[in-house]
Amino acid sequence: MLLKSCCIYGIGVFSILILILGISLVLSDVFPHFIQSVVKTEVVLKNGTETFEAWEDPPAPIYMQFYFFNVTNPLEVLEGDRPAVMEIGPYTYREYRPMEQVAFQDNGTKVTAVNTKTYIFQRNMSRGPESDLIRTVNIPAMTVMEQVKNSPLEARVVSDYMKSTGEGLFSTHTVGELLWGYEDNLLKALKLLKPELDDVFGLFYKSNASNDGTYVFFTGQQNYKDFARVATWRDESSLNWWTSDECNMINGTNGASFHPIITKNEALYMFSSDLCRSLYALYEDDVTVRGIPGYRFVPPSEVFANRTVNPANAGFCVPAGNCLGSGLLNVSACKQGAPIIMSSPHFYQADDKFVQDVFGMEPKKEQHQTAIDINPITGIILQAAKRLQINVYVEKISTFSQTGNVRTVVFPVVYLNESVVIDEASAKKLQAIVTAKNVVENIPFMLIGLGILFGGIFMFLMCRQKVPESSAAERQPLLSS
Template identity: 25%
Template sequence: MNFSLQELKPKHIRVAGVLFLFGSLFGFFGFPRILHGQIASQLTLKQGSEMRAIWSKIPDPFSFRIYVFNVTNPMDVQRGGRPILTEAGPYFYEEFKEKINVTDHRNNDTVSFNPRDTWYFSMRKSEGLTGNEMLTIPHPALLATALTTERERPAALKILNKAIPAIFGNPASMFLTTSARNILFDGIPIYCNVTDFSSKAVCSEIKKRKDKFQQLDENIYGFSFFGMRNGTAGERFQVKRGIENIKELGQVVQFKGEKKLTIWSGDKCNNFMGTDSTIFPPFLTPNDTIAAFTPEICRSIAAYYTGSITYKGIKAYKYSADFGDASRDPDLTCFCTTPDTCFKKGLHDLTNCVGAPIVASLPHFYLADREYQTGVVGLNPTKEKHEILSIFEPMTSTPLLAHRRLQLSIALHKVDAIDLMQEVPTVIFPILWIDEGFELSEKLLSKVHVIYTAILTMNVLKWIMMALGVSLSAGSLWFRKKQTDVQSSDFPGITRKVQDVTSLEDQSRY
């Protein structure tokens, strides 16, 4: 507006008022509403949309780092000693995530799919490791078979004890020394090409679960932690598309055709909470939780707001998660296998989930009860390396950075009927841990920057318009007051002239 203060008129006051009202009403109400509508329309899983394409096949790989705990004193542990561990890793894999067999269900605004994860080893990013390093770990297949048999069919333990030499390669202890590659993906052999009665009886049970193993040769199966999942379709999900209600975006409504799990002892543990972890509803506030259902551990986990940060120039929220304390929290006790076998803080029993006494926790038992941290030698839990961390842009709920960290251990104790387990200690024995990381690419980050810049620009403009409106109004009022004051200062002279005229008129009458 190109005028001086002396030129301010009532119409300028009206203009100032319009500026103030427009800045406040549009800045605080109109723009956010328009922006929310635009964001919501862009984020739905509508067929043919850009978001649907990214969600169906995430364009950039995740970083998948695996660390294996190498046992340095296996024979001491075999005789009841305390395990001493060293950490080998990272074994770095690029993990590509996609969804296959995608089907829309318009009647309830959902879409169903099978997730498929594919891993490729990167020697360059593995810090000199090749995957051929020989490592010693508790024999996962042997111990899982023994401990599961003890729990489900204790009368069959003697048969298993006789079969162990033939099936597991005549082991001298409960430990296995093999390459990292075999442990992680290629497979540890289980020999079911046997003829003796005991071995055939055990192998008949193994064959009933052959979908859990790799086929290495005829009647030779392989056990690995990730080999069976590599490049294969996972169990089927059904999630909300968010078209009818954006706050339901990605919410899991079915898994394996069921509306809830049946493996835990209570609805709170069996109900699906959150998304499948690849998309989240927008418009986060610090009071919101970020929840996701993870099939590998048969449960949902909620992450909680821990603070605000600026990440690469974008205001963002930090979230963190842990396993809680099922032994004390009444909402988590339904995860316990039995009321008498509930682990203390920081552990999640996967026995009902995977059919073996495997235990999930944060790496190095971070945030877990000290009993587990001191049960073995060689752990060093730290927040920076071992917490579950996510950083989100709150308007779009875009994950800018994430680290999903998980440790797998085995709940070890002696079994008198098994020769190799008669003296072993009772301990939660760490085997390996993973760090599944994600950082938004610069290409996708630039799209978030566009939205963030629009928000910042509008925030600045609304205050400028409101400040200008207030300034113009104040200036107009001040100038009008000055004019009034000037006119008032002339009133005495005018009054005297009027009185003089009146006096003359009166005199002329006489």
């Protein structure tokens, strides 16, 4: 009987200890911190690791889609009417972007590399062939006219040449030519006077099978938040195109990788050589991609807001004080003087004026927003879509009859959608990590459950051991009288 009582009380003590242990682990947050410390240690750019291999040669397929804006009323535009455009696309390319010339330095705390990008046309994922014709703004001509407009002699020479060759404000070229380059007659003529000029023009000329310069990245060895962060680009730690130190800062990663243990209240910084600047994204919503939980981060409207809305953007006004409206970025300073203005597709999040200036603009968040879905534990990108629009600043130039009576307008040329979704093999590996995390994090609650279960068993046995007095009396033998 004594042994039985000891066993029962032992169960009771055991249940209490398990319950206390489980509650203590929940309150102390030991297990999540343990998981985070493991991830912080493992997610480092170190030769021979899966993290490094995925960074060096991303396994998920990346696609670049181009959507052109075909001008449908060129004669009316020259007479002063509102431009009308029709979106034509997509023209899709598979993008390969391995890191090359990789070399570690500073005891493994930094790594240098170039990010070579190659584009292969995907006819089955495209509206038509690369030979499709597009009528758009004659960007080489517009660039030259803007550059010589204040020099009467040069302007006259250029204007006369354009008249003799029939060049005007608009031109028609194939998709392939507009993207990757074609020999331009005006540029070819100018090259005779200025040999340093290139006589080939293309929106992404020299960008195929090429790179945007040498990067030095932090590996994350010293601080997990530095994982893949850009230390220098083209041997510089800051830019020189903008008019303030803040705007010239190189912040964050190159957008292809992010540090692990991401929280909802932090800003994710990225440097984009396409935009010639750094930007940031903020948490918007929880998402699930291929069964894996993630956080969606998007650049807020303040990133491209006018200086009256966001004073920090005053440095992006070039020349100083020459500011465009919200949603636009003048990148002519880093595009060899070409009057290129960047925005979101269809002027999404830009001032409504720019949407109304061009017939055919229909901004939609779902189609035109840049968004990045990230697994918060590992920092791995689950899916992403970088969406940018290339526009040209068009105005009437009195010394050039080719501009007619055209309105001053930010003219859309093409927008791109660079997208990626995690591949199945990587998703399975990440799913295993997520599952293990969930199991480990639930151990404290499992202990609490076991404590409650054994506590219930203890109470049940205690009740069984306690025998009612009346029942005990009934079991006593009857005494003979």
